[in-house]
Amino acid sequence: MPETLVPIDVAGRSIAEVAEAIAARRFPPVEQWHPSHCGSSDMRIARDGSWFHQGAPIGREALVRQFSRILRREPDGSFVLVTPGEKLSIEVELAPLVATSMVTEGAGRERRIAFGINSGDAVVLGPGHELRLQDGAPLVHVRSGLNAILARPVYYELAEVALAEDPAQPGVWSDGLFFPLQA
Structure with missing residues (x-):
């Protein structure tokens, strides 16, 4: 599936241009999705921001960006990947x-x-x-x-x-x- 949101590059842009690009962003309404917990995603985000699945690095940056859009922090401090139909835990070492x-x-x-x-x-x-x-x-x-x-x-x-x-x-x-x- 092709990436639908072009990454915002701040280099060489004014803060006003960056703020305009930010304001135009729309994210999936992950706060409104409350499916039952389905298990573990077998994914981990290392302290340096590298994403892993079953111990292997995820090398496709576009895939990581897509996953980051359905990432949510739970009230207990844990992290999940959530869609309207499922919720999977993901390990985060420091910050996602x-x-x-x-x-x-x-x-x-x-x-x-x-x-x-x-x-x-x-x-x-x-x-x-x-x-x-x-x-x-x-x-x-x-x-x-x-x-x-x-x-x-x-x-x-x-x-x-x-x-x-x-x-x-x-x-x-x-x-x-x-x-x-x-x-």
Whole structure:
């Protein structure tokens, strides 16, 4: 089956263009689907964002993007792949998604930062898409309880921005909120 949603590439785009692409996105209504649990998917998402099925890596990025669209976090903190007819558990080591690219505009309190996500989606860091540290790992909220870990090069780029603005209090402003980069 061909991929129906073209991945959002943040590179070379303005934050306004990225925000427009985000607003145009429609996701399956996984929060409305409540089938009985059918078992395990035999899938795992590693800490680095790699997806595995029965221990073997899933190499098709388009397939991973399709699975990510039916991924849901349950109230107990577990993760499932869900359709209207079935629900399968999936093991997630830290976060199911990875922020793989970043674009920034402005400076200080006027700064806006957008992250490209390995699921083909993007987020603008700010209200509803907060950045936090968990066990030393930088995570950004993407949607419905799903977080993306910042890939190491993206985190280094973010840290460079933070240190350039205020080495005494490393953190970044984006969309009106301040996000510290230390615990």
